[in-house]
Amino acid sequence: MLDGVARMNLATFCTTWVEPEVRQFMADSIDKNIADKDEYPQTAELEARCVHMLADLFNAPSSMTTVGTSTTGSSEAAIAQCDENTIAVVVTFGQTFTGKFEDVEAISLALDDLQARTGLDIPIHLDAASGGFVAPFCAPSLNWDFRLPRVGPVSS
Structure with a gap:
């Protein structure tokens, strides 16, 4: 129904x-x-x-x-393992069905640790198509956006 x-x-x-x-x-x-x-x-x-x-x-x-453009896309191509061929980690900020925010700050810290151990400097691509429009209002203290140096492109 x-x-x-x-x-x-x-x-x-x-x-x-x-x-x-x-x-x-x-x-x-x-x-x-x-x-x-x-x-x-x-x-x-x-x-x-x-x-x-x-x-x-x-x-x-x-x-x-800031320079940007309108695009279409999604997070289906998110990378499962980081190595020398990884160009970015895709973090979903506002999962489609539940609205759950992935922990961008924790992922950024894990990438900092990876860089300290291996020298790999991997940025974050943030898929904020859902969460990017609500987090600034409902969770303003949450550290997920350009305040984190690893956050590069943001899809919203």
Whole structure:
């Protein structure tokens, strides 16, 4: 029965319900290709503003000069073991089905220890698609973002 009730579908990345004004905005924008920055230059400006707002929210050192872009992706390719071929560790911050935050600070400390023992300097890629938007408000003292030197790219 719950499968047919969009409002109750909490385990999806799909929009299940929005205000009527949002539907109108989507209808007005459906023929715009937000990825085509030459044809729609204001999308680049909008994207830059969003990047700067997120950088500020995630405690980046220089939020107004932070560089970023819109992307799609997920954490299915997370690395299981670190060695000389590891380019990053993917940490999920807001697991899809439970909302659980992985302990970014503990993982960062473990990578610090690995570097001290082996010389391997492995950054963290943070998949914060869910948690990045709630942690600054519900867990502001949690150390998970750009305050940790190993945190590099953040997907949100």
